[in-house]
Amino acid sequence: MNAPACDTTAAPGRLAELRPLLSELMDLKRIRTPDHPDGLAAHGFRRAWAALVAGADPGTVALQETARAVAAVRLGGLDADVLARTGLSARDTTRVLRRGLDAVSGPLEPGLRQKLTQALSQTQAAPASPPPPAFVERLVHQPRAGATFPGRARIVVPPQEGHADHCYAVAVGAVLVSPRFGADPALPFLAGLSHHLFNAQLPDAGYAGEALLEDLLAPLMKGLTDQVLASLPERLSRDVRQALKLTGHLDTAEARAFNAADALDRVLELDAHARAAGFTLRQAMQELELIHPGPLQAFGNDVLAEAAVWP
Numbered sequence: 536m537n538a539p540a541c542d543t544t545a546a547p548g549r550l551a552e553l554r555p556l557l558s559e560l561m562d563l564k565r566i567r568t569p570d571h572p573d574g575l576a577a578h579g580f581r582r583a584w585a586a587l588v589a590g591a592d593p594g595t596v597a598l599q600e601t602a603r604a605v606a607a608v609r610l611g612g613l614d615a616d617v618l619a620r621t622g623l624s625a626r627d628t629t630r631v632l633r634r635g636l637d638a639v640s641g642p643l644e645p646g647l648r649q650k651l652t653q654a655l656s657q658t659q660a661a662p663a664s665p666p667p668p669a670f671v672e673r674l675v676h677q678p679r680a681g682a683t684f685p686g687r688a689r690i691v692v693p694p695q696e697g698h699a700d701h702c703y704a705v706a707v708g709a710v711l712v713s714p715r716f717g718a719d720p721a722l723p724f725l726a727g728l729s730h731h732l733f734n735a736q737l738p739d740a741g742y743a744g745e746a747l748l749e750d751l752l753a754p755l756m757k758g759l760t761d762q763v764l765a766s767l768p769e770r771l772s773r774d775v776r777q778a779l780k781l782t783g784h785l786d787t788a789e790a791r792a793f794n795a796a797d798a799l800d801r802v803l804e805l806d807a808h809a810r811a812a813g814f815t816l817r818q819a820m821q822e823l824e825l826i827h828p829g830p831l832q833a834f835g836n837d838v839l840a841e842a843a844v845w846p
Contacts, residue, residue, distance in 0.1 A: 549715040550795070552642040557708055557799055559608045559639065561807040564700040568612035573697070575607055575614075577675045580699035583706070583728055584667040587771055593778075597724035598654040601710040604703075605643075605651060606635035615658055629656055644714035670735035670763050675699040677734050682805060683741030692808040698731045698739070701800060705730070708796035716795070718788035725778035726793040732775075733759035820845050 563575040571578040583600050587593060607614065610632070618628040632655045640648045677698045681691035706727030713720040733756045745752050760779070764772045781790040819825045826835035839845045 549642075549644070550712065550799075553711055553715075554803075556605070556608065556639055556642055557711065558803050558806065560604060560704055560707060561800075561803055563604060563607055564696050564704065564804075565694065566607070566611050568617075570617070571612065573675055574700065575604075575612065576700045576703040577697060579604060579707075580675065580703040580728070581667045581671055583703070584671045585665060587725075587728075588668055588768060589665060590768070590770075593725045593774055594719075594721035595654075595657070597706070597710050597720050598650050599658050600703075601707045601720075601724070602632075602636060602651040602654040603658060604707045605640060605711075606632045606655065608635070609638045610635040643711065647711070647714055647720075668766060670732065670766070671699070673735040674702065674731065677739065680739040680741030680744070683743035685743045685746045687743070689741065689743065692805065696804060698734050701804070702728050702731055704800045704804075705793070705796045708800055709793050712795050712799070713789075713792045716788045716791045718792040720792070722778045722781060722789045723793040723796065725774060726781045726789075727796060729775045729778060730782055730793075730797070732763040733757075735759070735763060816845065 563579070564577075566575045567573070568575075579600055583596055586596050586599075603614065613631070613635075615628055615632060618631055619625070623631070633652060636651060636655060640651065643651070675697050678695040679698060679701055681689050681695065683689045704727075706724045709723035709727045710720040713723055736759050737755070740747075748755065764775060767775065778793075781787070781793045785791050785794060824832075826832050826839070836845075
């Protein structure tokens, strides 16, 4: 018997606790640096696939990438490579990354939090991987369709996310929600990375466009996915095929973890745009203290008052 979509047998209420962190992970799609001009999520997507193709264990990659992503919520582009390049020791680099993780990891299940902390140390010693396969770059530059529905106008909110952005966010989100469903995170993570492989060749027309393909859609998606899988090392191809079996049903804890992360990312992505559109100067000044605490804060606030900027 299929488990109900509203199953609450494992850690009920955990998703509400995780929601603020999951929302902040959306920012990784749009945080860009000179090293990673396509954004930190796209960079993580490239890095994860490169490690997998090089033979890394999917469960290890899942924890390492999730640890990096959670730390980046606060540290942004201050990742291990950048910190090491500035001259910090490996020990100090790890300390900084752990501070980033600790700053936002309160809502995480304690066992997962501990695993992510350990994974941060492992990333320091991880060998460099070869470049990711060609389909990865196509997914980085293949835009998502936006919100669509048959018979209604498309809603496209700039900047458009790429498929790599979405897949990476779903993969990391699946790891974070796995304890809620009692799931092992490895397969949900891999399903997140790979559930849009067909879009490496097929531009995203959204639900509205795909509905017009009717009975042609399923075999087209399968054929294009098979092409990508054939290009992967045999063991990884088997693992990805197994992970893709999580899509479209809720029969296992792992399937529920993946599908929960997919649904959350699709909606929280638009919620991020809605929050940005509603952002006010009051939030900047009162909640974020745009003139930061310190010896210059009083002077800065006086300048703003005299210029009739704030308050």
